[in-house]
Each structure stands twice: as C-alpha cells, then as structure tokens.
Amino acid sequence: MQQKRLLLATIVSLGILLAWQYFFVTPPPPQNNSNNNTNVQAPPSPSATVPSALPTPAPSSSPIVTQDNTPQRTITIQTPFYDVKLDSKGAVATSWILKKHYDPDLNKIKPLYSVGGTKQNPMPLELISQAGLNKTPREAPLRIEIGDANIDTFLRDRNYTIQGIGEGENTISLAEGFGSKKIDFILRDETTGVDLTKSITFNEHRYDVDVEVKMTRGGQPVPQVTLIVGPSIGDQGIPHYDFYSVAPQGIAIVNNEVHRLLPESVHAESEGWIFSSPKPEGKDRKNINGEIDWAGVCDTYFAMLAIPSKKTQNLVVKTERYDYEHNGYKEDRFLLSSYVPIPADGSKTQLYVGPKDHYLLTAASQQIGNQIGRPTLDIDEAIDYGLFSTISRPIAVKLLWFIKRANEFTGNYGIAIIFFTFIIYSCFFPLKYYSSKAMKRAQKHAPLMKEIQEKMKSLKTDDPKTKELQMQQLRLMKEANPLSGCLPLLIQMPFLFALYRAITISIDFRLASFLWIPDLSGPEPYFIKILPILMAGSMIVLQWITPAPSMEPAQRIMMTVFMPLFMLYILWSAPAGLLVYWLVGNLVGFSQQLLINRMIKSTDDKEPPEGLGEKTGKKLKPARAS
Numbered sequence: 001m002q003q004k005r006l007l008l009a010t011i012v013s014l015g016i017l018l019a020w021q022y023f024f025v026t027p028p029p030p031q032n033n034s035n036n037n038t039n040v041q042a043p044p045s046p047s048a049t050v051p052s053a054l055p056t057p058a059p060s061s062s063p064i065v066t067q068d069n070t071p072q073r074t075i076t077i078q079t080p081f082y083d084v085k086l087d088s089k090g091a092v093a094t095s096w097i098l099k100k101h102y103d104p105d106l107n108k109i110k111p112l113y114s115v116g117g118t119k120q121n122p123m124p125l126e127l128i129s130q131a132g133l134n135k136t137p138r139e140a141p142l143r144i145e146i147g148d149a150n151i152d153t154f155l156r157d158r159n160y161t162i163q164g165i166g167e168g169e170n171t172i173s174l175a176e177g178f179g180s181k182k183i184d185f186i187l188r189d190e191t192t193g194v195d196l197t198k199s200i201t202f203n204e205h206r207y208d209v210d211v212e213v214k215m216t217r218g219g220q221p222v223p224q225v226t227l228i229v230g231p232s233i234g235d236q237g238i239p240h241y242d243f244y245s246v247a248p249q250g251i252a253i254v255n256n257e258v259h260r261l262l263p264e265s266v267h268a269e270s271e272g273w274i275f276s277s278p279k280p281e282g283k284d285r286k287n288i289n290g291e292i293d294w295a296g297v298c299d300t301y302f303a304m305l306a307i308p309s310k311k312t313q314n315l316v317v318k319t320e321r322y323d324y325e326h327n328g329y330k331e332d333r334f335l336l337s338s339y340v341p342i343p344a345d346g347s348k349t350q351l352y353v354g355p356k357d358h359y360l361l362t363a364a365s366q367q368i369g370n371q372i373g374r375p376t377l378d379i380d381e382a383i384d385y386g387l388f389s390t391i392s393r394p395i396a397v398k399l400l401w402f403i404k405r406a407n408e409f410t411g412n413y414g415i416a417i418i419f420f421t422f423i424i425y426s427c428f429f430p431l432k433y434y435s436s437k438a439m440k441r442a443q444k445h446a447p448l449m450k451e452i453q454e455k456m457k458s459l460k461t462d463d464p465k466t467k468e469l470q471m472q473q474l475r476l477m478k479e480a481n482p483l484s485g486c487l488p489l490l491i492q493m494p495f496l497f498a499l500y501r502a503i504t505i506s507i508d509f510r511l512a513s514f515l516w517i518p519d520l521s522g523p524e525p526y527f528i529k530i531l532p533i534l535m536a537g538s539m540i541v542l543q544w545i546t547p548a549p550s551m552e553p554a555q556r557i558m559m560t561v562f563m564p565l566f567m568l569y570i571l572w573s574a575p576a577g578l579l580v581y582w583l584v585g586n587l588v589g590f591s592q593q594l595l596i597n598r599m600i601k602s603t604d605d606k607e608p609p610e611g612l613g614e615k616t617g618k619k620l621k622p623a624r625a626s
Contacts, residue, residue: 066191070159077181077202078173080109082353084202091160091185091198092140096127096353098302101507102205105359106404112355113511115519116237123237127302127353131322132231132335139335141304142351143228144198144213151217154192160185174204182210193218197346207354208364211306214346225344229306230337231320232263233353234299239326241333242573244504245300245522250317250338251382252295254288258381259315261286263334266319288315294379295340298356301507301521303382307350309372312341348372355507356383358397386501388494395498400506407508414514414580417503421584424495429592436596503577512577520577529572531579536568538586542593 073088081102085095098112117123132139137156145152163184165172172181182201187194194217201210215222232248241247250261266286270276281287292312296305316339324333342349350368354360361380369377385393399420406416425432503509509521517524517531524531543560571579 066189068158070161072159073162074170075162075165075183076171077183078171079202079204080174081205081207086183086185086200087140088159088162088185090138090140090143090156090158091187092142093128094133094140096141096304098125098127098354101355101357101360103357103359103508104363105401106408114235114237115511115522116235116239119513119518125302126236127233127304129230129232129236129335131324131333135320135335139228139231139337141229141231141233142198142200142211144196144215145226145228145339146215146217146222147226151192151194154189154194155187155196158187158189160187160196160198162186172202174202179204206364206367207360208350208352208368211342211349211351212346213342213344213349215344222344224312224341226316226339227306227342227349228337229295229304229340229351230297231335232333232337233297233304234302238299240329240331244573244575247333248297248299248336250286250295250336251298251303251305252288252315252317252338253293253378253381254295254315255290256293259288260384261288261317261336263319263336266317266336267321267334284319284321286317288317290314292341293377295338296352296382297336297338298382300505301356301510302354303352303356305352305379305382306338306340306342307352307368307372307377307379308340308342309347309349310343312343315340352379356505357507358383358400383505384501385505386497388497391494392498392501395494396502396505399495399499400502400508403502404508412514413509413512413520413577414517417520417577417580418584421581422588424499425585425588425592432589432592433596433599436593437600499581500578503581504575509575509577514576514580517576517580520580521575523573524576531576531583532568532572532574535571535579535583535586536564538583538590539564539567542586542590 070088074094075086075088077084077086081098081100083095083097083099084093086092087094100109101112102109112125114123114125128141129139137153144155146155163186164182172183174181180201180203182199185198185200187196194215196213196215199210199212201212203209211227213225213227215225230248234248238245247263249263250259250266252259252261265271267284269278269283271279279286290313292308292315294305294307295315296303298304317336318339319334319336321332321334324331348371350372352361352364352368354364358380361382365377365379368379369375385396402423403413403416403420406419407413410416410419504521506521510519512520514520519525523529540560543564571582
C-alpha cells in the first residue's frame with residue numbers, strides 16, 4: 001500500500017508543482033506601467049478586434065461629436081433560472097445573477113448562491129465583474145466593436161433605443177409558460193452612417209440566449225463585428241483565488257483544439273515554460289489565429305460562451321490588472337475578456353450563460369447544435385477534465401453519476417463520498433492483496449538477493465558458479481516480480497485521477513455541507529484545518545504497516561514522514577470533498593492492510609531461505625528448466 005501511496009503522491013505532487021510553475025508563476029509586472037492602472041486605457045486599435053484578413057471600414061479621422069438625445073434606460077429580465085439587467089448605454093449587460101441550477105440528469109432544480117455568503121446570509125451569485133463596471137470607460141459583456149477606435153467609442157457611449165418593452169416598463173418577467181422574449185437595441189446616426197440593431201432573445205427554461213446583430217455603415221453592410229464576452233465572468237463573491245479556486249480564464253475551441261488562457265499568461269510579456277520568449281502581441285493580449293468554433297470566459301463552475309452560427313476567424317483575448325483586497329488580504333486580479341468575431345448579417349449567435357454541469361452542457365450542445373446546423377458542437381469542453389481528458393473525462397462522468405445516485409440515497413454528498421470510497425476500495429482489494437503479497441515476497445527474498453549479488457562480485461564472468469547464481473537470481477526475481485506489485489496500482493491510477501478531477505470541478509459539490517464543513521468544493525474555512533491534519537496522520541500510519549521491500553530503514557523513515565508532510569503542505573487548501581475521500585481511503589486502506597498482513601502471514605510465512613556459500617556449507621543447485 002505504501003508503494004501505491006508513494007507512487008500516487010509523487011505523481012500528483014509533481015503534476016501539481018509542474019502545473020503551478022507553468023500556469024501560475026509569471027514574471028513580476030513592471031512597476032511603472034500605465035497598463036497596471038485600471039483607470040487608464042489606451043484607445044483600441046483596429047487590429048485589436050477585427051482580423052486583418054477581413055475587410056474593415058475606413059477609420060474615422062477624428063472623434064465623433066453628436067448630441068445623444070436618447071434617454072438612458074435600465075431594464076430587468078427575470079426568468080426562473082436567472083435575472084439580467086441591460087443598460088441602453090452601449091446595449092450591454094450590467095448584471096447577470098444565476099438563481100437556479102437545473103440538473104437534467106436527475107430532473108431537479110436547486111438554488112444557487114455565491115460562496116461569498118453564508119447559510120444564514122446568502123449572497124446572490126453575480127457573474128459580471130463590478131471592477132469592470134467601475135472602470136473608465138466601463139467594461140461590460142455584450143459590447144460591440146468593429147475595429148475603428150472612434151466608431152467603437154461611439155457604440156460604447158451612446159444610448160440605444162429599446163424596443164420590445166413599453167416606455168414606462170422596466171421589468172419583464174418570464175414566468176411559467178411565458179416562453180421567450182425578444183428585446184431590440186437600435187442605434188442609428190446620420191453623421192457616422194451607423195445603423196445597428198442588436199436583438200437579444202431570452203428563453204424561459206434555458207440558460208442560452210439568442211443574440212442577433214445586423215449592422216450597416218453608410219448603407220454598406222458590415223460583414224462581421226466583435227462581441228465582447230467578459231470581463232472575468234464567474235462567481236464575483238470569491239474572496240481570493242488559489243490553485244483549486246481558479247480565477248476566470250479564457251476558453252475557446254480554435255482549429256478543433258481546446259485553448260485555456262489563464263489571465264497571468266495573457267498579462268505576461270513573454271511566453272514559454274523552460275525557454276521563454278517575448279510574445280509577438282505584447283503584454284495583456286493574446287491572439288489565437290484559426291477557425292473559431294466557440295469562445296468565452298469561465299471560472300471553475302460558471303461560463304459565458306459565444307457560439308456563432310457559422311465559424312469565424314481569429315480570436316483575441318485581453319487582460320488588465322487591478323489591485324484587489326478582502327479583509328486585509330491583497331492579491332493581483334485581472335479583467336479578462338474574449339473578443340469573439342460574429343456575423344453582422346442578422347444571423348443568430350447563441351450565448352450560453354450558466355453552470356458548467358456535464359449533463360447541462362451536453363443537453364445545451366445538442367439543442368444549440370441543432371439550431372445552428374452544427375451537430376458536432378461540444379461546449380462540455382468548457383469543463384477542465386485535466387491533461388489526460390480523453391481518459392479521465394468518461395471515467396469522471398461515470399463516477400459522478402454514481403456519487404449523485406449515492407447522494408440521492410444518503411441525502412448528503414459527504415456521506416455519498418464515504419460510501420463511494422468503500423465501494424471503490426472494495427473493488428480494488430484483490431489487486432491490493434496481490435500487490436502486497438508480491439512486495440512481501442520481495443521483502444523476504446531481499447537478503448538472499450543481496451547475498452547473491454555480493455557473491456557474484458567475487459566471481460569471474462566465465463566461472464561456472466556465476467551461471468548458477470544468475471539462474472538462482474532469475475528464479476527469485478520471477479517469484480517476486482516487481483511489476484506484479486506495480487501493475488495493479490497502475491490500473492487504479494486513471495480512476496484515482498478521474499475521481500480527483502470529478503470532486504474538484506463538479507458543481508454538485510459546490511456549497512454542499514458535511515459535518516463541520518460548509519462547502520465540500522472548497523477548503524475548510526478555519527485557521528486550523530482538521531481534515532488535512534487527519535489525512536497526513538493516517539497516511540503516516542498506513543505507510544508504517546505497508547511492506548517496503550527495497551527501502552533501507554533510514555530511507556523508510558524519511559519517506560514515511562516526509563511524503564505525508566509534503567502532501568499536507570500541498571493539500572492544506574484542497575477541496576474538503578477530496579480530503580474526505582483521501583482520509584476515508586486511508587482508513588479503509590489501513591483496515592485492508594491489517595487484514596492482508598494477517599492473510600499473508602498465515603499462507604505465505606515460511607522459514608527464511610538459507611544462506612549461500614560459506615555461511616551454509618551448501619552449494620546452490622542450478623534451476624531446472626520448466
């Protein structure tokens with residue numbers, strides 16, 4: 001069992017450390033750089049939002065100064081799943097609160113709240129960054145750009161005429177059976193020749209909305225515009241980000257490849273891991289050239305994804321750093337936005353804004369794919385199943401299915417994880433027994449193997465006794481084949497990694513309480529964390545009772561103590577659900593190892609083999625060919 005834990009801990013630890021170095025450790029930002037000030041923003045350039053390969057209108061030579069006679073309005077759209085506030089200035093969304101999570105697998109609905117609240121004082125789950133709205137100029141989702149700095153400023157700062165709602169009406173409620181509602185934002189200006197209509201259709205029981213943009217300039221159609229998704233869509237109540245609670249990041253499928261863009265990597269001036277080089281785009285920008293299937297911004301559990309009716313070209317992701325402080329804790333945060341090219345001919349662009357639930361995303365993929373004629377659409381790729389997602393994704397989905405059914409039976413996800421742990425460890429018990437038996441046999445033969453090796457050192461290569469010793473060595477190696485102990489452990493690895501991914505990314509564990517733990521998807525919110533300490537302690541005890549055939553006593557003591565302490569450091573802020581699994585697994589493994597040790601002792605505890613040469617006075621007999 002020690003070999004299993006040592007191998008698993010080593011691989012997970014190295015993977016975490018390497019991933020941390022690659023994704024999170026970036027060069028420190030220059031101290032005197034205007035890009036670090038969220039109140040200062042350089043005017044966007046034409047190449048920032050429109051691919052160079054596409055025709056763009058001629059840029060305006062001077063800022064556009066015309067009187068805005070349209071009054072500013074804010075309207076609210078209420079559906080059973082979310083509430084949205086839309087502002088006529090720029091025709092943008094200024095609030096998007098998710099209220100319910102619909103699970104199509106169990107056909108159940110449960111409320112959603114921010115992790116920043118408590119059970120006694122819940123906080124609404126706001127997806128739109130307040131830091132972006134407080135900027136000058138403000139950053140908000142659904143803004144439109146065409147690549148002309150002056151026109152873009154005009155489109156951002158003007159009030160659009162709103163149609164689809166009465167003059168004195170400010171709230172639309174899509175109650176049960178209401179269906180859908182279409183809101184039109186219209187902007188026409190003779191000075192600039194701009195004629196833009198942005199239509200947004202909200203649906204009663206769906207997280208996706210329809211966005212239709214039709215634009216002409218000077219009577220000429222504009223073939224393509226850029227839809228801004230962001231900045232930093234996700235739970236805005238998270239007090240601070242860490243390895244397990246990741247900051248909002250860019251996500252896209254370009255040229256049939258998944259691109260996950262961490263804000264630190266977009267913000268950095270260079271790219272590369274071991275050998276870094278300056279980014280051709282410069283700081284706070286990342287260009288992804290190729291055919292865009294869909295793109296957006298997401299955090300661990302929620303996403304805003306734009307799916308054009310037809311594939312477009314060349315995605316741009318931008319960031320801007322700002323200072324954040326919560327209860328005396330300071331950290332660098334970033335406003336990250338995806339600039340997604342979409343058609344401007346009135347065709348639909350689907351905008352999914354909701355939970356990153358496997359079953360929900362799978363159902364939305366089928367529904368949206370059928371609407372836009374793309375049956376292979378898969379927005380479930382927004383969920384990060386890890387490096388080996390091809391293997392871990394199907395396993396994680398099955399494991400989650402089982403845990404969800406266990407939760408239905410037990411009524412608590414913590415108990416469901418414990419129940420699942422018993423089941424999975426029981427299934428692997430025969431492999432564990434076989435592995436421990438092989439390691440015990442190797443431990444028994446270790447002195448004899450060492451004696452044979454010492455004897456062979458004093459003999460010449462052509463000495464007949466050398467061949468006898470080699471045959472004896474081969475026989476012992478066959479009886480205690482190291483692979484017989486490692487191979488069963490390797491079979492378990494995909495399941496263990498898949499379970500790790502399932503617990504850390506599944507929205508089902510979010511805000512699920514267990515005993516003193518308020519949220520299984522996050523760390524214990526206390527200064528002294530009990531679960532990591534119990535996990536490390538149980539790991540030490542488990543390794544002490546597990547056979548270790550090839551370790552010296554000093555090495556065994558070091559690894560038995562050092563590895564659990566190292567894992568304690570790594571998993572100190574790990575999700576509580578993962579630690580519940582690990583702790584219960586150690587306790588079950590401890591019981592299993594005691595049983596296995598007793599079984600091995602009763603069936604395979606023979607007298608130790610006699611020594612060789614001068615010590616025994618006997619000669620080794622050559623092994624018989626079988």
